[in-house]
Amino acid sequence: MPALIQNLAAATAMVTLTVTIHFFGLLGLVYFLRRRGDRFRAHESTLGQGALILFLVFGIFAIHTVEIWLYAAFYLAVHALGDFESALYFSTVTFASVGFGDIVLARDWRMVSAIEAANGVILFAWSTAFLLSVMARLKALEHDWLER
Numbered sequence: 001m002p003a004l005i006q007n008l009a010a011a012t013a014m015v016t017l018t019v020t021i022h023f024f025g026l027l028g029l030v031y032f033l034r035r036r037g038d039r040f041r042a043h044e045s046t047l048g049q050g051a052l053i054l055f056l057v058f059g060i061f062a063i064h065t066v067e068i069w070l071y072a073a074f075y076l077a078v079h080a081l082g083d084f085e086s087a088l089y090f091s092t093v094t095f096a097s098v099g100f101g102d103i104v105l106a107r108d109w110r111m112v113s114a115i116e117a118a119n120g121v122i123l124f125a126w127s128t129a130f131l132l133s134v135m136a137r138l139k140a141l142e143h144d145w146l147e148r
Helices: 002-040 046-077 084-095 107-147
Strands: none
Touching (some): 002 046, 002 107
16 A cells, blocks of 8 residues: 555656646746737738747647656656666657557556556647637637738
């Protein structure tokens, strides 16, 4: 039972850290949109809109990359995996819920990886909702401009 409590405590800390990073990362993207988004209004250019969307997608990708690397660093720090490449690969396929199973954790830390997968699903969904809301807003701005 102590190993389970240790797993749950570590997983809780990692979820808290990654959700906080995600929140502030998306907040940073919203800040960018508010400060610079006027340059990419629908009526100005389709290329500008495309650049904005690409910036947002790459920004979201960067946020997820930081989160995945943190899990990899955790697995390396607790000696759950032997080298950083394996830890990063394992973390990536786990976070993305692919779970190939070619690298597995010892029983001591496998609950953390299960929670990492759930965490990844939720954060990917959050990112998708964020991106869709931005796209809807761009579409609404375009519609408003065309009706004028």
